[in-house]
Structures are given as C-alpha cells and as structure tokens.
Amino acid sequence: MLARSSLRASRALGATKTSATRTATRNASTQSSSESAGSWKNAALASSSTALAIGSVAWYYYQYGRPMHAMTPAEEGLHATQYPWEHEKFTKTFDHAALRRGFQVYREVCASCHSLSRIPYRSLVGNFMTVDEAKALAEENEYDTEPNDEGEIEKRPGKLSDYIPAPYKNDEAARAANNGALPPDLSLMVKARHGGCNYIFSLLTGYPDEPPAGAVVQSGLNFNPYFPGTGIAMARVLYDGLVEYEDGTPATTSQMAKDVVEFLNWSAEPEMDDRKRMGWKVIAVGSVLFAISVWVKRYKWANIKTRKMLYNNPYAQQNATKHPGSVHRR
C-alpha cells in the first residue's frame, strides 16, 4: 500500500518535471515571437483600461459632479452690479444729506404702496430731521387713542413716539389693491435681499423700456431682469425729475435710487454709524493691548528661551571618573 502510493507520487513528480521542462523548452523556442505579440497586447490593454478609467470618472462627474441648479438663470434673476457705495466703507458714516433726500423719495414715491413699519418718527430726529420737522410730520397722521371712559377709541394726531403709518390696513388690503401682489415692508429690505444695496439699486434702475424679444411677461407684471423670475408686479416708478429736492440736487433716476437705497440701508441698520466708530476704537485699543501682551510674553520668556541646557550622561561620568581623585574633586 505504502509502496504503491509512493510509486504514484514519484510518477506524479516525474510528470510535473517533464511538463515543466517541456514548457521551458517551448518558451525558449518561441520566445521572440511571443514577445512581439505581447507588446501590442500590453499596449492595447493599458490604453483601453486607461480610457475606461478616464471614461468612468468623466461619466461619474457628468452624473453627480456637476453643480445643480434648482432654478433657471431667469428664475434666479440677473446678478446685481457691485457699486462702490461710500457709506459701506469701514470708516465712513451714512451721508445724512442723502438720507434726508432718500426719506423724501420714500415719502413721496415708495410710501404709496410700501410700509416702513419699524421706523418711528423719533428716530428721524437727529439723523436727518429736526425735532420740529419730525413733529409736524407726525401730526399729519392720525392714530388710535387708548380707550376713554366709555370704552371708545378716538383719533389723535401723531406723536414722535408713533411709527410711520402703513399705506394699507393689512396685508390682505395691500394684496387686493395691488393685483394680488404684496408690496413688502421696506424697513429691513437691505438686509433681507441678496446683494443688499446693489440689488435694490439695480432693481429700481434696471427696468428696460420694453421687454427683450422672447421674454414672456404675464399680464399685470413688468419685466425686470434683476428680479428673480423677471416678472415683477411693481412698475418702474423712478423717472428723472419725479421729486424736487430741497437742497437743489438734480433728481435724476439714479440719484433718487441711490438716495433711497442709502435711506433704506439706514432704516435697516440705524446703528451703523455708532457701530463703525466704536469698532475702530476697539481695534485701536485692542492692537495696543496686543502689542503689550506680545512684549510681556517675550519679557517673561526671555530667561527660558536663552538658557543653555546641559546634560551630563551619568554612565559616561562613571567611566570618566575611573581614574583616582576626580570623584572627590568637587
């Protein structure tokens, strides 16, 4: 049994040996031809796998890598031009003469549809109106009183503490009067729209004389490329010479738009002047304190930074002190 199995094993060994030698001889005989055939195969394999890799990456990028837009460019609206607003610089306040002109534009033009519900008359005082002017303006409107003894609510002339009245009683009335479109409140409009001042200025001055060819404008809407969707319920309102400025500034369309935009920026950020002034004071004091703290740190660390570290290897010392006398030298 054992002999037979060992015989079989030796036979199998012999078979593998002969096959190995056979392939070796065959390889040796056909070496040159197989090398030339393998070179174009290798080139084809490499180039096709490279093409496959590039193609699959490109396909994946095409499928999933491209930026996605929920809206078409027309629905996004044209991006507003960047204008060099003087009052947006770090060290500049609002131009309060422009605020006064802008408030005049708001009162004579915008206020017929848009409310400015967060601005009381008192905040006009000391910004672009005197107390008497603001009081006179407030008294032009009537406000509800507290209930009297009979519980009746009467009307009284406005005071400085009253807020600028809205043109419509409520949003529904505003929609009903404006073809279903609600004129938004303008108090925080500069903060509430992408592009801020640039967007509002572009919107006010961006009405073309007639919509471009191919643009679809629904009835009751007007074409404005800067408005998302390009169909805006507000028609163009600012025309040259619409208001007459009391300081003699020529009331061009862009001048009125610029003034009212600056006014709306004030109504959104009435604290801006004080904020900027406080901010640069903080930066001035803070930079001095920072310089002092850097100096103190260097002063305190001077000893640590300039000291010299010495390491006495105890093993080396032991070997060095083999010769007599050196141990007790210190």
Added chain:
Amino acid sequence: MAGVLSGIYSTFVRRNYVFLSTIFVGAFATQIAFNTGANAIWDSINRGRQWKDIKHKYMEAEDDE
C-alpha cells in the same frame, strides 16, 4: 533719573490711597482723552456727512419761518 523715580515713588506709590486714586483718575483721564481724540479723527474723516455737519441748514430755515 534716580531722583525723578524716587520722587515719583514717594509722591504716588508710597501711600496706598494716593496710589489707588492716581490709578482711578488716570484711567478716567486716559479714557476721556482717547475718546475725544478718536471722535475728532472720526469726525474729520466723515466731515460733511454727519447730521451735526448739515444740521445748521435746516435749523436756520426754521428760524426764518
């Protein structure tokens, strides 16, 4: 130099109540000086833009009425 330093020491630091009141008065004085200077610079940067620069036009106009 040493005389000046010892003079400062004996004037301001020697007695604690003088030292403390020097610090407090100095803090207030520094703050007032800094604020005055910073506001002056700010107003010169923004000359003609702020309400206090244009107020006189409208105040005079009201006096005429």
